[in-house]
Amino acid sequence: MxxxxxxxxxxIEPKWFIVDAEGMVLGRLATEIARIIRGKHKPIFTPHMDTGDNVIVINASKVxxxxxxxxxxxxxxxxxxxxxxxxxxFSTMxxxxxxxxxxxxxxxxxxKTALGRQKLRLKLRVYADAQHPHAAQKPESLTFPKAEAK
Structure with a gap:
């Protein structure tokens, strides 16, 4: 048994990913980002542990x-x-x-738990344009085919 x-x-070995939000649909993009932040894409996913990865989102103004x-x-x-x-x-925001x-x-x-708020605060970094200060972390590029606008 x-x-x-x-x-x-x-x-736990967190990675860094970068996502370009230009032309992507907001809800589909957010779903994929949340999945990566929680760590559900990993085989070691444990609901009560922070097994997720860090995500950098650039070009947020073009979503x-x-x-x-x-x-x-x-x-x-x-x-x-x-x-x-x-x-x-939405347009004003x-x-x-x-x-x-x-x-x-x-x-x-x-x-909606303390761990969920902690993951959002520590693992998500969003920038309005293409510039970000996280080049030292060597983020891997991520693309989501479903999230692109048709």
Whole structure:
């Protein structure tokens, strides 16, 4: 009888990947990024351990959405005061803070636990243009064929 494999810190070797978001569909891209951040692409995946890899996303300002989401999608936040609900349109958020669009999409696909928040904070780096300061990590390029806009 064999026991279930559980990863230990010695088993975990995080890699660095770079993704170019230019022309990709937001939801499909976020799904693949969340999968890599969680580590579900690895055979040593363990739900309660951080077995994921680091992801750098460049050209976040050039991400696409399908249908009429560009006009209809809103981002909600609350100031903490009664009745102070703030809604920001997708087009405004993409123009002012393109990094947040991808961060919010990936956050929605991660578990709502302390480990999920930690993975988002430590393993995802999003940049609006093609410049990033992580050349020393020698990131491998990733492409997702399903995520490209038609």
């Amino acid at each position: 064999r026991s279930t494999f559980t990863a230990t810190p010695a088993d 696409k959405v399908t249908g009429r989401k560009a006009e209809q999608k809103n981002y909600f936040r609350h100031t903490g005061y009664m009745g102070h609900e703030l809604y920001t349109k 993409l123009a002012k803070h393109p990094e947040r669009v991808i961060e919010k999409a990936v956050f929605g696909m991660l578990p």
